[in-house]
Amino acid sequence: MKLVSAALISLGTLTAAIAETGSGPARASTPASILSSADVRSVAPALDKYTQDNLLGDLWKRPGLSPRDRSIVTLSVLIARSQTIEMPFHLALALDNGVKPAEISEIITHLAFYSGWGNATAAVAVAKDIFAQRGVRPDQLPPASPTPLPLDQASEQNRATRVQADVGPISQGLVNDTGRLLFNDLWLRPDLAPRDRSLVTVSSLIAGGQVAQIPYHLGRAMDNGLTQEQASEVISHIAFYAGWPNAFSTVPVAKTVFESRKK
Amino acid sequence: MKLVSAALISLGTLTAAIAETGSGPARASTPASILSSADVRSVAPALDKYTQDNLLGDLWKRPGLSPRDRSIVTLSVLIARSQTIEMPFHLALALDNGVKPAEISEIITHLAFYSGWGNATAAVAVAKDIFAQRGVRPDQLPPASPTPLPLDQASEQNRATRVQADVGPISQGLVNDTGRLLFNDLWLRPDLAPRDRSLVTVSSLIAGGQVAQIPYHLGRAMDNGLTQEQASEVISHIAFYAGWPNAFSTVPVAKTVFESRKK
Amino acid sequence: MKLVSAALISLGTLTAAIAETGSGPARASTPASILSSADVRSVAPALDKYTQDNLLGDLWKRPGLSPRDRSIVTLSVLIARSQTIEMPFHLALALDNGVKPAEISEIITHLAFYSGWGNATAAVAVAKDIFAQRGVRPDQLPPASPTPLPLDQASEQNRATRVQADVGPISQGLVNDTGRLLFNDLWLRPDLAPRDRSLVTVSSLIAGGQVAQIPYHLGRAMDNGLTQEQASEVISHIAFYAGWPNAFSTVPVAKTVFESRKK
Numbered sequence: 155m156k157l158v159s160a161a162l163i164s165l166g167t168l169t170a171a172i173a174e175t176g177s178g179p180a181r182a183s184t185p186a187s188i189l190s191s192a193d194v195r196s197v198a199p200a201l202d203k204y205t206q207d208n209l210l211g212d213l214w215k216r217p218g219l220s221p222r223d224r225s226i227v228t229l230s231v232l233i234a235r236s237q238t239i240e241m242p243f244h245l246a247l248a249l250d251n252g253v254k255p256a257e258i259s260e261i262i263t264h265l266a267f268y269s270g271w272g273n274a275t276a277a278v279a280v281a282k283d284i285f286a287q288r289g290v291r292p293d294q295l296p297p298a299s300p301t302p303l304p305l306d307q308a309s310e311q312n313r314a315t316r317v318q319a320d321v322g323p324i325s326q327g328l329v330n331d332t333g334r335l336l337f338n339d340l341w342l343r344p345d346l347a348p349r350d351r352s353l354v355t356v357s358s359l360i361a362g363g364q365v366a367q368i369p370y371h372l373g374r375a376m377d378n379g380l381t382q383e384q385a386s387e388v389i390s391h392i393a394f395y396a397g398w399p400n401a402f403s404t405v406p407v408a409k410t411v412f413e414s415r416k417k
Numbered sequence: 418m419k420l421v422s423a424a425l426i427s428l429g430t431l432t433a434a435i436a437e438t439g440s441g442p443a444r445a446s447t448p449a450s451i452l453s454s455a456d457v458r459s460v461a462p463a464l465d466k467y468t469q470d471n472l473l474g475d476l477w478k479r480p481g482l483s484p485r486d487r488s489i490v491t492l493s494v495l496i497a498r499s500q501t502i503e504m505p506f507h508l509a510l511a512l513d514n515g516v517k518p519a520e521i522s523e524i525i526t527h528l529a530f531y532s533g534w535g536n537a538t539a540a541v542a543v544a545k546d547i548f549a550q551r552g553v554r555p556d557q558l559p560p561a562s563p564t565p566l567p568l569d570q571a572s573e574q575n576r577a578t579r580v581q582a583d584v585g586p587i588s589q590g591l592v593n594d595t596g597r598l599l600f601n602d603l604w605l606r607p608d609l610a611p612r613d614r615s616l617v618t619v620s621s622l623i624a625g626g627q628v629a630q631i632p633y634h635l636g637r638a639m640d641n642g643l644t645q646e647q648a649s650e651v652i653s654h655i656a657f658y659a660g661w662p663n664a665f666s667t668v669p670v671a672k673t674v675f676e677s678r679k680k
Numbered sequence: 681m682k683l684v685s686a687a688l689i690s691l692g693t694l695t696a697a698i699a700e701t702g703s704g705p706a707r708a709s710t711p712a713s714i715l716s717s718a719d720v721r722s723v724a725p726a727l728d729k730y731t732q733d734n735l736l737g738d739l740w741k742r743p744g745l746s747p748r749d750r751s752i753v754t755l756s757v758l759i760a761r762s763q764t765i766e767m768p769f770h771l772a773l774a775l776d777n778g779v780k781p782a783e784i785s786e787i788i789t790h791l792a793f794y795s796g797w798g799n800a801t802a803a804v805a806v807a808k809d810i811f812a813q814r815g816v817r818p819d820q821l822p823p824a825s826p827t828p829l830p831l832d833q834a835s836e837q838n839r840a841t842r843v844q845a846d847v848g849p850i851s852q853g854l855v856n857d858t859g860r861l862l863f864n865d866l867w868l869r870p871d872l873a874p875r876d877r878s879l880v881t882v883s884s885l886i887a888g889g890q891v892a893q894i895p896y897h898l899g900r901a902m903d904n905g906l907t908q909e910q911a912s913e914v915i916s917h918i919a920f921y922a923g924w925p926n927a928f929s930t931v932p933v934a935k936t937v938f939e940s941r942k943k
Contacts, residue, residue: 196812197803197804198786199785199823200824200825218853232798237801260463263467268660268661270498271657275457275500275503276502295460297463324649328653331471362660389853393793393854397795397799397884405847405854408850409849522723522724525727526726531925533757534766534920538720539763541724545719584931587912588912588916588927591927591931625923629891629929
C-alpha cells in the first residue's frame with residue numbers, strides 16, 4: 155500500500171506499524187484515517203505531488219529544525235486543530251523520529267490545558283491504537299504523579315504577581331488554576347523537557363491563530379532553549395500544517411519577541 | 418464500563434444512558450466517541466488523573482456557577498468547536514444536570530447562527546442518538562414556529578440603527594438577516610431563556626477566540642441576568658474545555674465590559 | 681430519503697448521487713455524514729425550518745452572487761473548518777451548480793496551503809467517494825504539473841519585495857516557500873481562474889476568523905475581478921456557514937478595503 159507520505163520511508167525507519175493498518179481489524183478501527191497516495195491522486199494529483207516533493211522531499215529534510223522537532227511541532231498542530239485524519243501517520247512518524255511514547259503522552263496531556271480537553275480526548279482515541287500496534291507498555295508511560303522538576307521560584311513569583319494583577323480582578327478562579335495546575339504542576343512534569351513543552355505550546359498557539367498569547371510563550375520557549383533559528387523554521391513548518399495565514403499572522407509578534415531579546 | 422468521567426456518577430444521577438452505549442448497536446453507531454478511563458490511562462495516566470481530580474472532583478462542584486450552567490457552557494463550547502467525541506457524555510450529563518431536551522434543541526439551533534450551520538448539523542448527528550436513548554418525545558421539543566417572546570422595541574431600535582450604520586455600507590444582506598432572523602426571530606424563541614441564550618453565545622465566542630464580538634454579547638448577557646461572578650467563573654470553566662489561551666484572551670475584553678458597567 | 685436540503689432539488693439538478701447514498705456500500709463508507717430532514721427534526725425542528733426556508737428557499741436564490749459562486753464559497757468554508765459532515769451534500773451540489781471536478785480538485789489543493797494540509801486531506805477523503813459516485817474520470821482532473829498561467833512580473837516583484845522586507849528577518853524559509861510554491865506555482869495553475877482562487881482564499885480567511893490576512897487577499901480578489909457587490913454577498917453568505925461573529929468581524933476590514941479602492 156503506497157501511503158500519502160510513502161516517500162518518508164526514505165527518510166528513515168517508518169515501518170510496519172502503518173503498513174499493518176492496510177488490512178484486518180486495525181484498519182477497521184481507524185476508517186478513513188489513512189489515505190493512500192492513489193486516493194489523493196484520484197481527487198487532486200497536484201496535492202500528491204506537493205506532498206511528495208515539497209513536504210516529504212524538502213521541508214522535513216531541511217536544516218534548522220530536526221526531524222524530531224518537526225514531529226513535535228506537527229503533532230501539536232494536529233492535536234490543537236483536532237485533525238485526527240493525519241494523526242495515525244504522524245504519531246507513527248514521531249515515534250520513528252525519536253519522540254518517546256512518554257513524550258507523546260505528555261504532549262497530549264499538555265494540550266488538554268492549552269488547546270482544550272476535547273482536543274486531548276480526540277488524540278487519545280487515535281494514539282491508543284498506535285501505541286497498541288507499537289507494543290507500548292504501561293511502564294513506558296509517565297506516572298500520573300511523578301516527582302516534579304524543581305521550580306524556579308523567582309521566575310514563578312514574577313509570573314504569579316503579574317497574572318494576579320492582570321487576571322485576578324476578572325477571574326480569580328482562572329488565576330488559581332493557572333498557578334496551581336499549570337505552573338506548579340503541569341510544567342514541572344519531568345517526562346517532557348521544558349524546552350519541548352514550550353515548543354508544543356508555541357506550536358499550538360500559532361496553529362490556533364492565538365496571536366495574543368504568543369509573545370509570552372515564545373519568550374519562555376527561548377528562555378527554555380529554543381533558538382531563534384529554530385523558531386523561524388517552526389513558523390515556516392507550520393505554514394504547511396496550519397495554513398499560510400496562521401504563519402503570516404505570527405510574523406509581527408515573533409518580530410517583537412526577537413527584537414526585544416536583542417536589547 | 419468505567420468511563421472517562423465516571424466519577425461524575427457521584428455528582429448526581431448520571432445513569433444508564435451512557436452505560437448502555439457499552440455494547441450493542443447503540444455503541445456501533447457512535448464509534449470511538451466514548452473513551453473509558455482505562456483507554457485514557459493507556460495513553461496518558463496524568464490526563465485521567467486531572468480529569469477525575471481537577472475537572473470532575475473540583476471544577477464541576479465549585480460555587481459561582483451551577484452544574485446546569487456549567488453544562489450549558491460546556492455544550493456550547495463543544496458545539497462551537499465541533500468536538501463530537503465528548504458530546505455524548507456531555508449531552509447525557511446536561512440532561513442529568515437539568516438542561517431540558519427543548520433547551521438542548523434551542524442551543525443547537527442558536528449555534529447554527531453563531532458558530533455555523535455545519536456545527537449545528539454535527540451536533541444533531543450526536544444528539545439524535547442520545548435523545549433516542551433517553552426516550553425524548555417529539556412533544557418535548559420546541560415547535561418550529563412558536564409564539565415569540567415580546568420584543569423590547571427600544572433596545573432593538575438602538576441595535577438596528579447601530580448595525581445599519583456600521584454594517585449597511587458593507588453588506589446590506591448581513592444587516593437584513595441579522596435583524597429579521599436573529600433579533601426578531603431566533604432570540605425571541607421562548608424555549609431557551611434570554612439569559613441562557615446569552616450564556617450560549619458568550620461561551621461560543623470565547624471558545625472560538627472571537628474576542629471582537631465579546632463586548633456586545635457579554636454586556637447583553639449581563640443585561641439578561643448573568644452576574645459578574647458567574648461571568649468570571651464561565652471564563653475559568655472554559656479554560657479547561659477550550660484551552661487556557663482562549664480564556665486569557667478573554668480577560669482584557671471582560672475587564673472593559675465589567676468596568677464600563679460600574680459607571 | 682428526504683435530505684436536510686431536499687428543497688434544493690427545486691433549485692436545479694441535484695440528482696441521484698445523493699439519493700444513492702441512502703443504501704448500500706456507498707452510504708456505509710460515509711456513516712453519519714448525511715442527515716435526513718427527519719433526523720434534524722428529531723432534535724431541532726426549528727433548525728430544519730430555517731434550513732428549508734431561509735437557506736435553501738432564500739439565501740441560495742438571492743441575486744448578488746451566483747449559485748456557482750455560493751458553492752465555491754461554501755465548499756471553501758467547509759474545507760477551511762474541516763466540517764466533513766456537510767461536505768458530501770455540498771460537493772454534489774457544487775457539481776450541480778457548475779463547479780467542475782477539476783475546479784474542486786484545485787480548491788482542495790489550494791486550501792492545503794491556505795488552511796492546512798490536514799484540511800485538504802480530510803476533504804480528499806470525502807471527495808473521492810463523491811467523485812467515484814459521479815463517475816469522474818482521471819482525464820477530468822488537472823495534471824500535477826500543467827503549463828502555468830503567465831506571471832504578472834511587476835505585481836509579483838512588488839509582492840516579493842514587500843514580503844522579503846516584512847518576513848525575511850523573521851523566517852526566510854517562509855519567504856522562500858511563499859514565493860516559490862504559492863505565487864510562482866499554485867496561483868498560476870490554470871484549472872481554477874485567479875478570480876475563483878481569490879474567492880476561495882477570502883472565504884477561507886473569513887471562515888477562520890483570520891482578519892489580519894483579509895485586506896491583502898480581498899484587494900487581490902477585487903483586482904482579479906470580484907465585484908464589491910459580490911464581496912458584500914460573500915460576507916452575508918458566510919454568516920450562515922461560518923457563524924455570524926466571523927461575518928461581523930470581517931466588516932471593519934472590508935470597509936477599509938472598499939474605501940481604499942475608491943480613492
